Amino acid sequence: MTQDERWQQNYEEVTSFLNTNRRNLSKYDLTERRLFTWLKHNRKQMNQGLLKEPRLSQFKELLEVCGRYKRKNQYE
Secondary structure (H helix, E strand, O other), rough: OOOOHHHHHHHHHHHHHHHHOOOOOOOOOOOHHHHHHHHHHHHHHOOOOOOOOHHHHHHHHHHHHHOOOOOOOOOO
């Protein structure tokens, strides 16, 4: 599996998690920790200007979705 395929797979996993659970990933839940770390790493890469297109545009869309669930109670 190439790095691009792995990146795309993680992107799809995070997107499906957000759509199904309607909340952001938790750094405390061990089952979500890997995807949380992936999201955090890519956010750092983007801020440093190291994230290139087409990943950059996809990641910005993902951050918009994360913004919708920021500090949202999952039980509402």
